[in-house]
Amino acid sequence: MDFKKMILEDREKERSNKFEGTLLDYLEIIKEDKEASKLSHKRIYDLIMEKDLEILRPEENVRVRKLFGNEIIKKYNFFKEDFFGIEKVLMKIMNYFYSAAMKGEEARQVLYLVGPVGAGKSSLVEALKKLLEQCPPIYVIKDCPMREEPLHLIPKHLRADFEDLLGIQIEGDLCPVCKYRLQHEFNGEYEKFPVIRQGFSIRSRKGIGVVPPVDPNNQDTSILTGSIDISKMDLYSEDDPRIFSLNGAFNVGNRGIVEFIEVFKNDVEYLHTIITATQEKSIPSPGKGAMIYFDGVIIAHSNEAEWSKFKSDHTNEAILDRIVKVEVPYCLELNEEIKIYKKILNKSNFKAHIAPHTIEAAAMFAILTRLSPSSKVDSITKLKIYNGEEIVEKGTTKRIDITELREEAGLREGMNGISTRFIIKAIDTALSSSEQHCINPLSIMESIIKAVKELDIAEEEKKRYLNFVQDNVRKEYNKILEKEITKAFIHSFREQAESLFNNYIDNAEAYVNKTKLKDRSTGEELYPDERFMKSIEEQIGVFESSAKGFRTDVTSYMFYLVRNGGKLNYESYEPLKEAIEKKLMASVKEISRIITKSKVRDKEQDKKYNAMVEEMKSKGYCDYCCDVILKYAANNLWRD
Numbered sequence: 278m279d280f281k282k283m284i285l286e287d288r289e290k291e292r293s294n295k296f297e298g299t300l301l302d303y304l305e306i307i308k309e310d311k312e313a314s315k316l317s318h319k320r321i322y323d324l325i326m327e328k329d330l331e332i333l334r335p336e337e338n339v340r341v342r343k344l345f346g347n348e349i350i351k352k353y354n355f356f357k358e359d360f361f362g363i364e365k366v367l368m369k370i371m372n373y374f375y376s377a378a379m380k381g382e383e384a385r386q387v388l389y390l391v392g393p394v395g396a397g398k399s400s401l402v403e404a405l406k407k408l409l410e411q412c413p414p415i416y417v418i419k420d421c422p423m424r425e426e427p428l429h430l431i432p433k434h435l436r437a438d439f440e441d442l443l444g445i446q447i448e449g450d451l452c453p454v455c456k457y458r459l460q461h462e463f464n465g466e467y468e469k470f471p472v473i474r475q476g477f478s479i480r481s482r483k484g485i486g487v488v489p490p491v492d493p494n495n496q497d498t499s500i501l502t503g504s505i506d507i508s509k510m511d512l513y514s515e516d517d518p519r520i521f522s523l524n525g526a527f528n529v530g531n532r533g534i535v536e537f538i539e540v541f542k543n544d545v546e547y548l549h550t551i552i553t554a555t556q557e558k559s560i561p562s563p564g565k566g567a568m569i570y571f572d573g574v575i576i577a578h579s580n581e582a583e584w585s586k587f588k589s590d591h592t593n594e595a596i597l598d599r600i601v602k603v604e605v606p607y608c609l610e611l612n613e614e615i616k617i618y619k620k621i622l623n624k625s626n627f628k629a630h631i632a633p634h635t636i637e638a639a640a641m642f643a644i645l646t647r648l649s650p651s652s653k654v655d656s657i658t659k660l661k662i663y664n665g666e667e668i669v670e671k672g673t674t675k676r677i678d679i680t681e682l683r684e685e686a687g688l689r690e691g692m693n694g695i696s697t698r699f700i701i702k703a704i705d706t707a708l709s710s711s712e713q714h715c716i717n718p719l720s721i722m723e724s725i726i727k728a729v730k731e732l733d734i735a736e737e738e739k740k741r742y743l744n745f746v747q748d749n750v751r752k753e754y755n756k757i758l759e760k761e762i763t764k765a766f767i768h769s770f771r772e773q774a775e776s777l778f779n780n781y782i783d784n785a786e787a788y789v790n791k792t793k794l795k796d797r798s799t800g801e802e803l804y805p806d807e808r809f810m811k812s813i814e815e816q817i818g819v820f821e822s823s824a825k826g827f828r829t830d831v832t833s834y835m836f837y838l839v840r841n842g843g844k845l846n847y848e849s850y851e852p853l854k855e856a857i858e859k860k861l862m863a864s865v866k867e868i869s870r871i872i873t874k875s876k877v878r879d880k881e882q883d884k885k886y887n888a889m890v891e892e893m894k895s896k897g898y899c900d901y902c903c904d905v906i907l908k909y910a911a912n913n914l915w916r917d
């Protein structure tokens with residue numbers, strides 16, 4: 278790594294971004310680059326779109342088809358690395374920015390994110406603020422406390438001419454400080470007013486203003502719109518702008534973002550600035566001064582309880598009318614939820630080993646608590662459907678319409694349940710209490726159970742949550758584990774599965790077409806092997822009467838696949854895949870029982886056992902968790 282090169286390159290970049298000139302110079306720049314003077318909403322919209330997006334169509338993307346039906350999903354690269362399973366939320370946010378960038382009504386509305394704790398509201402705003410910090414610097418009037426757009430210097434009577442010449446619209450008026458300076462320092466010669474380029478910064482409050490919830494007894498509006506500097510009151514008169522300290526969130530957030538954290542914890546009076554800032558695009562100056570033009574994206578967020586309270590008070594209508602509300606529910610898709618935890622864990626300094634399926638088990642629990650109960654399917658099935666998985670029942674993939682489930686669940690789904698933070702804390706606890714520096718699904722479940730017991734929620738709810746871990750998640754994990762160990766045990770699981778598959782397809786095809794099959798080695802003509810086919814079908818509950826239909830389905834599906842250029846393998850048709858895996862698992866049950874009894878193992882069995890351990894280690898287990906998990910399996914699996 279070449280530090281010096283890095284530093285020099287950065288300095289060069291900074292130098293090339295530097296600009297010190299006058300309004301006159303700035304006008305020349307605008308002539309070449311109209312975009313230089315764009316408003317805040319458009320700036321953010323463009324910055325996100327610059328990183329491009331992927332358009333996912335249901336006819337091309339299986340996941341989209343399964344989860345969203347006929348909808349087209351837009352996946353924005355800007356959010357892709359950090360946000361998971363909330364595509365539709367992001368699309369709504371982007372709709373807001375698009376309309377606002379087009380100067381639609383949204384440009385005069387607050388973007389308000391509401392959702393349960395730990396659903397990612399703050400992180401979303403954080404991402405937008407960071408985006409501004411990384412964008413190229415903008416042109417501002419030098420030393421203006423509002424860092425305002427230099428075009429404000431152009432007097433009203435010349436605006437139309439300038440707009441024609443430049444091909445842009447000029448919006449907004451000079452702030453009182455600059456107005457004063459123009460008269461007293463520059464003698465009204467606005468073209469000489471200095472202009473510089475300056476970036477955004479969260480820390481030094483440049484273009485990014487944050488309003489934390491304030492003490493209701495002390496709702497001093499100076500946090501929002503600045504104050505009067507009392508020390509200067511002796512020097513200047515009361516209406517002299519030189520006594521202003523324009524350092525409120527709306528002042529510093531001009532041209533960028535003003536964020537309201539837990540917005541409705543504040544008094545309504547306090548929020549009135551929001552009304553003028555959105556509707557009139559201006560904010561009051563401290564004292565009795567004139568209004569000041571403001572252009573910024575106002576983003577507020579809070580949880581639902583506060584929203585409901587605020588909404589129920591009809592005196593708040595004026596503000597309610599100026600809000601674009603976007604609900605940010607929890608992620609309900611298992612695979613995406615796992616990504617959230619992996620992202621957070623990657624940022625932490627814990628260096629322990631994490632056994633396979635550990636995060637999965639935790640994520641499963643979180644999602645189960647968030648799903649509304651359904652009358653159509655059980656919770657685990659619903660979780661799988663929401664995860665885009667195929668559900669196999671009685672030999673066919675069960676067609677359950679996800680949109681029906683969503684409708685049944687109503688709009689509240691995802692707005693309740695266990696938070697991301699709860700799970701992360703449970704994982705952290707398991708990590709820090711593991712002496713072997715290794716956590717596994719069992720230790721994570723234990724950690725979750727402990728944490729649930731300590732939760733301050735209704736007894737009924739607690740019972741439901743505990744049941745999810747102790748029953749649903751555990752059973753599901755047992756199934757996963759049984760399959761995994763079997764696969765590790767049958768060294769050539771894949772080959773055996775493929776060979777069963779080919780054999781089955783040959784037989785089923787002959788059966789359906791009422792032909793004979795040719796034995797590949799002897800050339801003998803044989804009748805389809807009824808017993809063999811049955812031994813597979815019975816694994817998934819296909820018996821006598823339904824067997825014919827199943828064989829027809831399989832055969833025509835395979836025919837369809839081949840015709841469409843698909844590849845045939847044992848995983849091609851979900852019900853058959855499940856049947857074959859079960860058949861293989863059943864065939865090793867006997868052996869599995871032996872392997873778990875270490876004392877009575879003979880030499881041959883020992884060899885097999887060791888090979889299995891090696892196989893599991895190659896799949897991500899360490900010595901320690903492999904041992905723990907196998908002991909658990911010995912005591913709990915293959916027991917039906």
Ligand SMILES: Nc1ncnc2c1ncn2[C@@H]1O[C@H](COP(=O)(O)OP(=O)(O)OP(=O)(O)O)[C@@H](O)[C@H]1O
Binds near residue numbers: 361393399607608621
């Ligand atoms: N869908 C998601 N995708 C990626 N990360 C997420 C998602 N949901 C939550 N997180 C992560 O969970 C953590 C908590 O989120 P965050 O603090 O943004 O929540 P919040 O909605 O602001 O909660 P609160 O209401 O408690 O302030 C963060 O690390 C965040 O990145």
Ligand SMILES: [Mg+2]
Binds near residue numbers: 398399400
């Ligand atoms: Mg937050």
